[in-house]
Amino acid sequence: MKPTRGIKRRKQVNKTVQRPGWVYILEVVVVFLLVEAVLFTAKVSPLVSVFYLLIVIYLKILRGKRRLDMRSFLSLSLLFLIYVPMCRFIISQGWSPYYVPVPAAAMVVMLNYRDLELVFVFAMLVSFLSAEMFGGNLYYFWIVFLSSVVGALMARNVRHRKHIFQAGVAVSVSMAILYLLYVYASGGNIVRGNLIAVFVNGVLSFAITFVGVPLFEVMFGTLTNISLLEWADTQQPLLRKLIMEAPGTYHHSLVVGNLAEAAAEEVGANSLLARVGAYYHDIGKIPRAEYFVENQAKGQNSHEKLSPSMSKLILMNHVKEGLDLARKYHLPKQITDFIAQHHGTSLAYYFYQKAIDEGKQDIREEDFRYPGPKPQTKETAIVLLADTVEAAVRSLPDPNPDKIALTVKKVIDAKVIDGQLDECDLTFRDLDKIARIFTKVLSSMYHQRITYPDSKNKNGKEKNGKSGKNGLSKSQKD
Numbered sequence: 001m002k003p004t005r006g007i008k009r010r011k012q013v014n015k016t017v018q019r020p021g022w023v024y025i026l027e028v029v030v031v032f033l034l035v036e037a038v039l040f041t042a043k044v045s046p047l048v049s050v051f052y053l054l055i056v057i058y059l060k061i062l063r064g065k066r067r068l069d070m071r072s073f074l075s076l077s078l079l080f081l082i083y084v085p086m087c088r089f090i091i092s093q094g095w096s097p098y099y100v101p102v103p104a105a106a107m108v109v110m111l112n113y114r115d116l117e118l119v120f121v122f123a124m125l126v127s128f129l130s131a132e133m134f135g136g137n138l139y140y141f142w143i144v145f146l147s148s149v150v151g152a153l154m155a156r157n158v159r160h161r162k163h164i165f166q167a168g169v170a171v172s173v174s175m176a177i178l179y180l181l182y183v184y185a186s187g188g189n190i191v192r193g194n195l196i197a198v199f200v201n202g203v204l205s206f207a208i209t210f211v212g213v214p215l216f217e218v219m220f221g222t223l224t225n226i227s228l229l230e231w232a233d234t235q236q237p238l239l240r241k242l243i244m245e246a247p248g249t250y251h252h253s254l255v256v257g258n259l260a261e262a263a264a265e266e267v268g269a270n271s272l273l274a275r276v277g278a279y280y281h282d283i284g285k286i287p288r289a290e291y292f293v294e295n296q297a298k299g300q301n302s303h304e305k306l307s308p309s310m311s312k313l314i315l316m317n318h319v320k321e322g323l324d325l326a327r328k329y330h331l332p333k334q335i336t337d338f339i340a341q342h343h344g345t346s347l348a349y350y351f352y353q354k355a356i357d358e359g360k361q362d363i364r365e366e367d368f369r370y371p372g373p374k375p376q377t378k379e380t381a382i383v384l385l386a387d388t389v390e391a392a393v394r395s396l397p398d399p400n401p402d403k404i405a406l407t408v409k410k411v412i413d414a415k416v417i418d419g420q421l422d423e424c425d426l427t428f429r430d431l432d433k434i435a436r437i438f439t440k441v442l443s444s445m446y447h448q449r450i451t452y453p454d455s456k457n458k459n460g461k462e463k464n465g466k467s468g469k470n471g472l473s474k475s476q477k478d
C-alpha cells in the first residue's frame with residue numbers, strides 16, 4: 001500500500017450532529033433541578049444537594065473531553081434518585097442501614113461504563129446520601145463506600161453472570177470485615193441485626209445488579225461485557241450469515257478481531273469491544289461478497305470487467321449495506337460504530353489510481369474516499385488500523401518479521417498523515433505500542449507458514465495463492 005502523503009484531505013461527510021450549546025446547558029439544568037426538587041421534597045439534608053451539585057460540576061465541566069454525555073448523566077441521576085425512596089422505606093421499617101444496597105449502584109455503573117473514576121465518584125455520592133439519611137454517621141459512610149469499591153472492582157472484568165455473584169460475596173465479606181473493625185475500634189458491641197444486614201447486602205447487591213444491568217442496557221443504550229460476549233457468539237444470526245455467505249470476510253474479521261483485542265489490551269482500551277466490533281465491521285460485504293478479494297478464488301477477479309467508478313461504488317457500499325444490516329438485526333450502537341468508522345474517510349487508492357491511469361476525465365479524489373466518519377474512539381481507530389494492516393500483510397508475497405514490521409509502520413504512518421486518527425484519543429505512544437503488538441501477533445501467525453516446508457510448492461510459491469497474483473493488491477482493493 002502506498003502512503004497517501006500529500007493527498008489533500010477531504011471534509012468529513014457524516015459529521016456528528018452537534019446540538020447548540022444552550023440546549024446542552026438547558027438539559028443539564030433541567031435534570032439537576034429535577035433531582036434537587038426530589039431531594040428537597042424528600043427532606044434530604046441540604047448537604048446532599050450541595051454534594052450532588054459538586055458532582056454535576058465535576059462530571060459535566062471539569063472532566064473536559066471525558067465529560068459525561070447527556071444520556072449517561074440522566075441515567076446516573078435517576079439511579080441516584082432511586083436510593084431516596086429506598087432509604088426512606090428502610091428507615092420507616094426500622095431496619096439496619098446496612099440493608100441499603102449501595103454497592104449495587106457501584107457495580108451497575110462499573111458494568112455499564114467500565115470507568116473506575118466514575119464509579120468512585122458515584123459510589124461516594126450514593127454512600128453520602130445513605131449516610132446522611134441515616135443520621136450522618138461518618139463510619140457508616142466509609143464502610144458502605146469502601147465495600148462498594150470492592151464490589152465494583154470485582155465486577156470490573158465480569159464476563160459471565162456468575163462473576164456478579166462472586167462480586168456480591170466480596171461485598172458481604174468486605175462489609176462484614178469493615179463493620180467488625182469499626183465495632184472493635186469504637187469499643188462498641190456487635191449488633192446482630194447489622195451483621196445479618198451486612199450479609200444480606202451482598203445478596204441484594206448481586207440480585208439488583210443481575211436484574212438491573214440488562215434493564216439499564218435497554219433503557220440507556222449501554223453495553224456490558226456480558227452482552228458483548230453474547231454478540232460474539234457464532235450462533236448470532238448475523239455472524240452465521242457472514243460465515244455462510246462470506247467465509248473469507250469472516251476469517252479476515254477473526255484475524256482483525258485478534259489484532260484489535262491485543263492492541264486494545266496494550267493501550268488500555270476496551271479489548272472485548274474492539275474484538276466484537278471487528279467481527280461485525282465488514283458485514284456489509286455479505287450482499288456482494290464475491291467482489292471482495294478475501295472471498296475470491298485464486299485468479300478470480302470480479303472487478304476486471306468493471307469501470308473503476310463502479311468498483312469504487314461496490315467497495316464503498318459495503319459500509320452502507322453494513323449499517324442497513326446492523327439496523328435490521330438490531331446491533332447495538334457501540335458495535336454499529338465500527339461499521340461506520342472502520343474506513344474513516346480513507347481513499348480507495350487502487351481504484352482512484354486505476355481511474356487516473358485509464359485517463360478518465362474529471363477524476364476527483366474526494367469521490368474515491370469513504371464517507372466517514374473518522375474513528376471517534378480508541379477501539380474503532382484500532383480496528384481501522386488492524387483492518388488495513390491485516391490486508392496489507394496478507395498481500396505480502398513472502399512475509400517475515402522484518403517485512404511485517406515495515407508494513408505495519410507504513411500503514412500506521414499513512415493513516416496518521418491522512419488524518420484518519422485525528423478524532424480519536426490515541427496518542428503517538430499508543431500507536432507505537434499498537435505497531436509493536438501488531439508486528440508480534442502477525443509475525444507469530446505467519447511464522448508457521450514461513451517455517452513449514454509443506455506450505456510451499458516446488459517453485460517456491462505458496463500453495464494458498466495469497467501472493468496477490470490476480471492483478472490486484474489485496475490491501476489496495478479492500
Ligand SMILES: [Fe+2]
Binds near residue numbers: 282342478
Ligand atoms: Fe471494510
Ligand SMILES: [Fe+2]
Binds near residue numbers: 252256281282387
Ligand atoms: Fe475489513
